[in-house]
Amino acid sequence: MTEVVITGVGVALPGTPDPDRLWDHVEGARSALGPISAFDASGYTTDRAGVLDAETEARTIGTIKPRLRKRMDRFCQLAVAATDAAIADAGIDPGDDPEQTGVAFGNMFGGWEITEPSLRGLYERGYMGVSPYIASAWFPTAPQGQVSIGRGLKGFAKTTVADTASSALAIGYAGRAITAGRANVVLAGGVEAPLTPYTYTFCETSGRLSPTTYRPLDDRADGFQVGEGAAVLALEDAGSAARRGAAVHAVLRGFALGHCPEPDALTPAGEQALAHTIGAALEQAGVAGVDCVIADGQARTEADKSELAAIRSVVGEVPVTTPKGVTGHLLGAASAVDAVTAVLAMRHGVVPPTTGCERPVDDLVVTAPLHGRVRTVLMLARGADGTCAATVLQSP
Amino acid sequence: MTATYQRLSDVLVELGVEPDEIRPEANLRTELEVDSAELVEIVAQVAPTTVDGKALKSVRTLTDLTRFLDELS
Numbered sequence: 001m002t003e004v005v006i007t008g009v010g011v012a013l014p015g016t017p018d019p020d021r022l023w024d025h026v027e028g029a030r031s032a033l034g035p036i037s038a039f040d041a042s043g044y045t046t047d048r049a050g051v052l053d054a055e056t057e058a059r060t061i062g063t064i065k066p067r068l069r070k071r072m073d074r075f076c077q078l079a080v081a082a083t084d085a086a087i088a089d090a091g092i093d094p095g096d097d098p099e100q101t102g103v104a105f106g107n108m109f110g111g112w113e114i115t116e117p118s119l120r121g122l123y124e125r126g127y128m129g130v131s132p133y134i135a136s137a138w139f140p141t142a143p144q145g146q147v148s149i150g151r152g153l154k155g156f157a158k159t160t161v162a163d164t165a166s167s168a169l170a171i172g173y174a175g176r177a178i179t180a181g182r183a184n185v186v187l188a189g190g191v192e193a194p195l196t197p198y199t200y201t202f203c204e205t206s207g208r209l210s211p212t213t214y215r216p217l218d219d220r221a222d223g224f225q226v227g228e229g230a231a232v233l234a235l236e237d238a239g240s241a242a243r244r245g246a247a248v249h250a251v252l253r254g255f256a257l258g259h260c261p262e263p264d265a266l267t268p269a270g271e272q273a274l275a276h277t278i279g280a281a282l283e284q285a286g287v288a289g290v291d292c293v294i295a296d297g298q299a300r301t302e303a304d305k306s307e308l309a310a311i312r313s314v315v316g317e318v319p320v321t322t323p324k325g326v327t328g329h330l331l332g333a334a335s336a337v338d339a340v341t342a343v344l345a346m347r348h349g350v351v352p353p354t355t356g357c358e359r360p361v362d363d364l365v366v367t368a369p370l371h372g373r374v375r376t377v378l379m380l381a382r383g384a385d386g387t388c389a390a391t392v393l394q395s396p
Numbered sequence: 397m398t399a400t401y402q403r404l405s406d407v408l409v410e411l412g413v414e415p416d417e418i419r420p421e422a423n424l425r426t427e428l429e430v431d432s433a434e435l436v437e438i439v440a441q442v443a444p445t446t447v448d449g450k451a452l453k454s455v456r457t458l459t460d461l462t463r464f465l466d467e468l469s
Contacts, residue, residue: 067412071433128446132436 004175004252005396007241008090008234009340010082010189012060014050014227014327018085022337023344026323027369029355033214033225033328039197045209049195050227050328052078060085071133072146073111074228075193079143080150082230083187087151090234091246092185094151102156102183103147104174105232106167106190107140108332109199114138116198143191143230156183163383164296166190166332167231168391171339172255174235184240189232190333200226203331206384208298214329216297216322217304217365218357224299227328231336233343249343253376254285254392265386266303274310274388278378281390282314290318290378290392292351292366294338297322298382299329301361307380308362315378320364325356335381339393342377346395349374400442400469401462407441420459428458435461443468 009019015032016022025032033048041047052060060081061069069077083103087094094101114137121129136142141159148157156177160169167190174188194203203209203226210223241248258277260270282288293311298304311320323341324330330337345351351370354360360367374395381389405418413428424430430438435455439447445468455461 065412126446128440132433132440135433 002179002181003238004178004235005238005241006233006249006252006343007236007246008086008092009232009249009343010085010089011229011231011340012052012056012078012081013229013231013337015053015056016327017056017059019340019344022340023348025326026341026344026352026355027348027350029353031326031355036195038195041200044200044204045211046225049225050229051195052228071136073137073142073193074113075107075111075191076143076146078193078228078230079105079191079232080146082189082191082232083147086187086232086234090236092234094153094185097184098152098154100155100184101153102174102177102186103144103153104156104158104160104170104186104188105143106160106170106332106335107143108161108163108166108192109194109202110138110140111142111193112138112196112198113193116196147187156186161332162387163385164329164331164334165381165383165387165389168335168379168381168389169257171233171235171336172257172389172391175252175255178235178237184237186235187232188235189230189336190330191230192331192333193228194226194331195228210299213356214299214325215356216299216325217295217308217320217354217360219301219359219361221299221301221304224324224329227330229327229330230333231340233336233339248396250346250393251396252391253287253394254281256280256284256390258388260386260388262386265384266298266300266382268302268306270386271306271310274307274380274382275313277388278310278314278380278390281378281392285392285394287376287392290315290376291374292319292321292345292377294342294377294379295320295322296380296382297324304361307382308364312364318364319351319366319370321352321354321366323352323355325354335379335389338379339391342379342393345374345377398462398466400465401458403442404438404458404462407438411438418458420457422458423456424458424461
């Protein structure tokens, strides 16, 4: 069977213009959460989120030519910047084989930075108040389109929308596309830009925002704070990577997808579906155990306890962590951040601490850096729609 | 050079078009890389009144656009 490897990673995240900076924050358990400045968020449950700082913005989306950037919503800009970084890290030229180079992004909300003021303009000034760029701005597949157009890609292209599991599906499906011979390279990951008044309203009404702070896997957990950003992997056919002498960051060993009824999602009733999904991913990977688990970490006691119970039931005693407290929950892009973190944990030989967690709900949860060989990592993602995803990465 | 042409030139420069590329006979799409969406953005900044987007389809050059806008006023 075709082996799928990761040959490049790229990020544009709060406090984080590159993977090295992400690792500094994650290993040091430094949260990049801060006040929302893009609009008045004082009437919402929380006015704090993971926002790109000025330096990160300048080094990522700030490098896009203004005449191109204005055509794109913020979530497209983030996707383009992170994808370009992944391409550079992989050392590939997508133009060499555009038919065999694809793109797969997970996203939850689409992008509304251009559209919201346009709708206001429509009602106040008529159709001349609508941005001419609205048609290609807002829908979840827009980043996939902008990356494909910008890089001339003509291969496999998908956008997955499955609540907070969206980018786990993007990465998993990208791997399957390579395995099936539908692409040699797929630029796969996730992007989210939830910090507009309209989008943030849906974060609010979902009831998932924390009025205090994001404490994943902590017994005081009361929800999460969201973050904006993008994380992208260059997934590649192992043979193709070997032929060009590419450095391999990790191997995608297993991916499994499950589902429970929506009312059971993120509750003990959904535990069995998650456990079954974990088992299927491990079986595909051909491994009995892993060195650490990067958890979904919804930061609701019931959700976190049921996730840890599922992990324990299938994998046993294993260190569990999540980087989401650093960046805020990136919603549809969260699993892609987890994947980059997994690559970095393998590289550094450290299971990083769970930022924001001081009183773990279970003694599996890591609260200080755990040094040692990290060869196999299991990543979990769940959506409020009932989606469960499990992904196994292994060091090369 | 009309006031409209000068205003269009200023808007094009603000958009990032190189000033030495801006000539009356310059083709908007092939030389200045202005597509239909950007043309609407330009017109929205310069036009004295609401514009029927379909009427813009006949515009090819900067001179065409200048004439189109002058006829609106």
